[in-house]
Amino acid sequence: MSARPDHRFFVAPGGSLRGYLRVPGDKSISHRAIMLASLAEGQTQISGFLEGADSLATLAAFRAMGVPIEGPKDGEVIVEGVGMQGLQAPSGPLDMGNSGTAMRLLAGLLAGQRFPATLIGDESLSRRPMRRVVEPLTQMGACIQASPSGTAPLLIEPTDALHGIEYRLPMASAQVKSCLMLAGLYAQGETCIHEPEPTRDHTERMLTAFGYPVRRQGLKVCLTGGGRLRSCRLQIPTDISSAAFFLVGASIAPGSDLLLEEVGINPTRVGVINLLRAMGADIELLDRRMAGGEPVADIRVKAAPLHGIEIPAHQVPLAIDEFPALFIAAACAQGETVLRGAAELRVKESDRIQVMADGLNRLGIKAESLADGIRIQGGQFGSATADQAIDAHGDHRIAMSFAIAALRAQGPIEIRDCANVETSFPGFAQLAARAGLGIEEQRQ
Structure with missing residues (x-):
């Protein structure tokens, strides 16, 4: 219900x-921007942030863990990073609302902290499977527990140390991959994830933008724990997932001719x-360029059989x-x-x-x-x-x-x-x- x-x-x-449209900022990138900016050293200025409930839940979670965040206002957010070891214990459970991305990625990040945390969500999120992150995090040495049915709430306790693992994803999942990469930031040694198929690589790109070394080789991505993140400026492109409704709409509706501005066209x-x-479909990519380490373009779509x-x-x-x-x-x-x-x-x-x-x-x-x-x-x-x-x-x-x-x-x-x-x-x-x-x- x-x-x-x-x-x-x-x-x-x-x-x-018909006409020109600019859809909201990319949700996947907005989540990651808040997370990594919070762990960075120095001030990160973010523009194009999605002011939707999902990404606002992530922002609220980091405020609850002591990160000074100004905004959002018209998509602008300023984050005063506290460094890799600067997060503080929240006073209560962290509510991720409806966001599976926020819950799964935060599970990895929180697995390496020195304080306990509980992740909760709404009724829909509380039905979604979480064993897919609980099991590999446990292999890394995390102390994390889901409900008996493998769903939220997730209870995370401090552990002596995480250790890097070599993990083969049983199914393609950018959320699981990113969860393990964020845990890998706090792990001893190297964490490597093998994908069965390419998935969105926003975490890898953004870690690189924050100065954290990531090694990619085909369907394998690796990083070594114990590094530092450096603050930067981030421009978040508009969300191709939101643009998708208009790409379809303009394709199927006779007489349509629509231009969608500055859409992220990440190959994944x-x-x-x-x-x-x-x-x-009649789809044309115009003025291809880079924004915040991500490829973007204006997309023109016209009706077509x-x-x-x-x-x-x-x-x-x-x-x-x-x-x-x-x-x-x-x-x-x-x-x-x-x-x-x-x-x-x-x-x-x-x-x-x-x-x-x-x-x-x-x-x-x-x-x-x-x-x-x-x-x-x-x-x-x-x-x-x-x-x-x-x-x-x-x-x-x-x-x-x-x-x-x-x-x-x-x-x-x-x-x-x-x-x-x-x-x-x-x-x-x-x-x-x-x-x-x-x-x-x-x-x-």
Whole structure:
């Protein structure tokens, strides 16, 4: 049950997306910026910070551990780093809200501290699997305990010393990789993580920006504990995961011509672009450049006829957060789209495979959920209102994806349980309306 099940989107059918948009700052990078800036020596100035509930939870956690932080104000944050050993014991549990990234990364960072800490989250986060970080951290010598079901709360006690390990990820996960890297900062010796497939490398890039040596060789990343972080200036690009809804919307809505400004195009995050292009989308990357160690570009997208595809396995980790939006594109494509190898989607903020399949079927699209993916037959969206409204199950990406679906619907779409959109995309409805989506919010 959501804390605010009466927060709904009402979206009129049809329309197109046009003009210029700037989506919020990248959530993944915003989390990491606060964490590493807090551990650095000196003042770090951050611009483009995402002022959404998830990243604000990370900011609040470090304030609770004694880090002086000014802001955020219009995306600007100033962090007075306390150094690797300068964090203080919080007075109570650290509440990560809805953010799995914050909880898993902080578990690694806190495993090396000299004080106890407890990580808690909301009802949704408290159902998400945490053994994937608890087990390797325990191998490193951490004293960490999850609930009997392997979920939050996470109880972390001080340990005599962490030691580096060589760890092979059983499944591609940037969160687990980053968790172990942050623990590795405090470990004796070298920590090496082997990935089965490339995942987002924001932690590696940001550690390098803060002057911490990271060694990368193919799918292996290593670092040695005991180093120092030096303060710097960080410009956070806008979030490709947030841009994804508009990339899909402009691709499926006739007459659309949209420019998205300064979007992060990290090679480990561009699966949504690769897959949309494979489906026939008209997407152009303009003015490629670097911002804060991350590649960015302005992205122009125009409406284009799409066709179904078999999604390549190597693209799955590169688009794992964008699949709800991509399922909407698949529903508007000619023919069949099949995704496999994405069981991770079942343990996100919701079971995104089943919830998306249920919603698509409700709208008249043939969608079959598979154990590790989905099969979608392109068709025509109908309508969903009142008792037949789409249930987002408190999942921000589900809510925004079905809002975009209205661009190709025969009737209005009502989506309930949308409050958590604020975790990643504050102001989504207003920005989408400015681009041409007929969306209204109801908050009570």
